[in-house]
Amino acid sequence: MEYEDKAGRPSRPPSPKQNVRKHLDFEPLSTTALILEDRPANLPAKPAEEAQKHRQQYEEMVVQAKKRELKEAQRRKKQLEERCRLEESIGNAVLTWNNEILPNWETMWCSRKVRDLWWQGIPPSVRGKVWSLAIGNELNITHELFDICLARAKERWRCFSTGGSDVENEDAGFSAADREASLELIKLDISRTFPNLCIFQQGGPYHDMLHSILGAYTCYRPDVGYVQGMSFIAAVLILNLDTADAFIAFSNLLNKPCQMAFFRVDHGLMLTYFAAFEVFFEENLPKLFAHFKKNNLTPDIYLIDWIFTLYSKSLPLDLACRVWDVFCRDGEQFLFRTALGLLKLFEDILTHMDFIHIAQFLTRLPEDLPAEELFASIAAVQMQSRNKKWAQVLTALQKDSREMEKGSPSLRH
Numbered sequence: 001m002e003y004e005d006k007a008g009r010p011s012r013p014p015s016p017k018q019n020v021r022k023h024l025d026f027e028p029l030s031t032t033a034l035i036l037e038d039r040p041a042n043l044p045a046k047p048a049e050e051a052q053k054h055r056q057q058y059e060e061m062v063v064q065a066k067k068r069e070l071k072e073a074q075r076r077k078k079q080l081e082e083r084c085r086l087e088e089s090i091g092n093a094v095l096t097w098n099n100e101i102l103p104n105w106e107t108m109w110c111s112r113k114v115r116d117l118w119w120q121g122i123p124p125s126v127r128g129k130v131w132s133l134a135i136g137n138e139l140n141i142t143h144e145l146f147d148i149c150l151a152r153a154k155e156r157w158r159c160f161s162t163g164g165s166d167v168e169n170e171d172a173g174f175s176a177a178d179r180e181a182s183l184e185l186i187k188l189d190i191s192r193t194f195p196n197l198c199i200f201q202q203g204g205p206y207h208d209m210l211h212s213i214l215g216a217y218t219c220y221r222p223d224v225g226y227v228q229g230m231s232f233i234a235a236v237l238i239l240n241l242d243t244a245d246a247f248i249a250f251s252n253l254l255n256k257p258c259q260m261a262f263f264r265v266d267h268g269l270m271l272t273y274f275a276a277f278e279v280f281f282e283e284n285l286p287k288l289f290a291h292f293k294k295n296n297l298t299p300d301i302y303l304i305d306w307i308f309t310l311y312s313k314s315l316p317l318d319l320a321c322r323v324w325d326v327f328c329r330d331g332e333q334f335l336f337r338t339a340l341g342l343l344k345l346f347e348d349i350l351t352h353m354d355f356i357h358i359a360q361f362l363t364r365l366p367e368d369l370p371a372e373e374l375f376a377s378i379a380a381v382q383m384q385s386r387n388k389k390w391a392q393v394l395t396a397l398q399k400d401s402r403e404m405e406k407g408s409p410s411l412r413h
Contacts, residue, residue, distance in 0.1 A: 001106075007189075014099060015076070017319070021359070029082075041345050043057060056073065056345070058063060064341070080149075083256045086368065089358055090123050092119070093117060093122075093123050094123045094125055095121070095128060096117065097123065097126045097130070098277060101117075102129060102133075104129075105133055109133070109134070114165055115159065115329075116284050118325060118326065118381075119326060119331055119375070120212070120405060121321075121322045121325055123322075124240070126327070127240050127321065128240035128245070130325075130328070131237075131240060131241070131249060131324070131325075131328050132200070132241065132245055132249055132323070132330055133246070134328035135249050135252050135253055135328055137248055137251060137252055137253060138252060138253055138255070139248075139251055141247070141248045141251055141252070143218075143244040143248075145220075146216055146243075146247045146248070147244075147246045148319040149216035149217070149219040149220045149247075150212050150216040150219075152216075152356055153212070153215030153216050153218065156194050156215075156219070156255060157215065164291070165236070167409075182218050182225040182226040184224050185226055185228070186210075186211065186214045186215060186280040188212055188228070189226075189228060189230075189231045190202075190210055190214070190231055193230070193231040193232055193235050194232070194235055195327075196383055197317075200231075203332060206235070206238055206239075207242050209238050209246075210234055210235055210238055211229065212243060212247075213234045213238065213243065213247045213250055214226055214231060216247055217230070217234075217247070217250065217251060217254075220251060221251070223255075223262060223264075224260075224263055226266060227263045227265075227308075229263075229308030229309045229313075230254070230263070230304075232309040232310075232312040232313050233250060233253065233254070233309065233310055233312065234246065234250050236310075236312045236317075236320065236324065237249050250408065254384045256331070256332060257269075257332070258273065258307070258332035258335065259274065259307075260334075262304070262307055263308075268401060268405075269398075270300075271401075272394065272397045272398050273307075273336075273394070274298070274299040274303065274399050276336070276390065276393050276394045276397055277299050277336045277339065277340075278299060279385050279393050280336065280337075280340060280381075280385055280390070280393075281299075281340060281343070281387045282382060283346065283384075284340055284380065284381050284382060285340065285343055285344055285347060287347070287351060288327050288343060288351055289345050290351060291350070292358070295354060295355040295358065296355065297355055297358055297359065301359050301361060301363075302339075302362035303339060303356065305363060306338075306339055307335055307336070309329065309336065310323070310324060310335065311323050311324075311335075312324075314363075315363055315365065315369060318371075319369060319371050321376065322371060325336050326375055332390075333383055333389075333390035333391070336383075336390070337378055337381050337383055338378055339379050339382075340378075340381045341375075341377040341378030341379075341380075342362075342365070342374065344380060345374055345377040347371060349361070350362075366373070
């Protein structure tokens with residue numbers, strides 16, 4: 001009435017909710033209050049059994065919540081301790097590489113201590129230096145040569161973009177159409193290289209570097225040109241080296257016998273590599289080998305992609321770099337040893353799959369592949385068959401292949 005007199009208009013009647021709240025002895029702040037407190041006066045009281053049951057349920061919920069919190073706290077603590085140990089281990093390894101190994105590379109790189117340290121993974125901060133030294137520079141490529149090749153590549157891009165045909169024709173036997181197709185394929189593949197990282201795509205910080213290395217290589221080796229898969233190898237090198245040094249490592253890496261056989265699509269030599277792989281496959285995993293044979297699953301179905309990209313497309317990037325670490329040290333045999341390690345790791349799963357599911361699984365490996373488990377599996381693989389090592393088996397198969405091509409009478413019977 002007082003409000004009505006002052007305002008000169010009647011006040012609104014209180015809402016039903018307001019009427020109810022006037023009779024409540026408390027305002028529930030949470031579901032906990034509803035469990036523990038007595039019901040409001042305007043509602044019938046809880047039976048004693050129900051009240052006791054609710055209290056017990058609540059106490060059980062609290063106990064479980066505390067257990068979960070404690071478990072989560074322990075997990076976070078363990079993670080933090082593991083991270084600290086890892087960082088300390090990496091820090092110590094960096095000091096060892098920088099202060100002991102790299103200054104005395106020629107005398108120390110093949111020592112037992114360095115090999116053990118190498119197997120554990122090279123610290124990212126020194127990885128590029130170690131890769132460069134391990135890969136070597138048998139081709140004697142200089143930074144100046146890279147600049148020359150890059151200048152030629154840029155000239156070709158300019159001519160092709162303007163429709164010109166006056167490109168220097170020093171690569172006799174290779175048509176302008178072939179060279180243009182190779183350069184166009186580079187542009188297309190760069191956008192497909194580690195798309196999740198978004199650093200090699202158009203506008204990304206490493207797009208031009210990757211384009212430069214691949215373009216320069218097509219000018220350096222016009223007989224090879226650009227082949228799909230090269231972009232992943234160049235991208236991994238770019239992440240660890242500057243542009244010119246990455247080009248030097250890239251060119252020397254692709255000049256290795258295995259890579260050259262695959263990138264030049266030398267079918268005879270590729271089949272020899274597959275045959276050598278199967279020798280060690282049967283030696284290490286006879287049960288899985290028989291299962292693959294039964295399902296007509298040949299190595300080319302899964303090995304080609306692994307070898308072409310040196311696992312950089314098939315494995316998580318950090319794990320692929322660890323594979324590269326040992327590959328740079330041990331050479332091509334480690335690529336096939338890694339393949340056997342992967343098959344060994346998933347042997348139980350693969351033996352229960354048919355052709356289609358095996359092919360799908362091996363061409364799209366799990367993204368959460370545990371590094372330590374994979375390397376333990378690789379370590380268990382023996383690269384020796386009947387007292388012959390990888391190089392000996394490969395050489396013997398190459399010899400047999402040459403004799404077969406010549407039509408040796410001894411091989412016809």
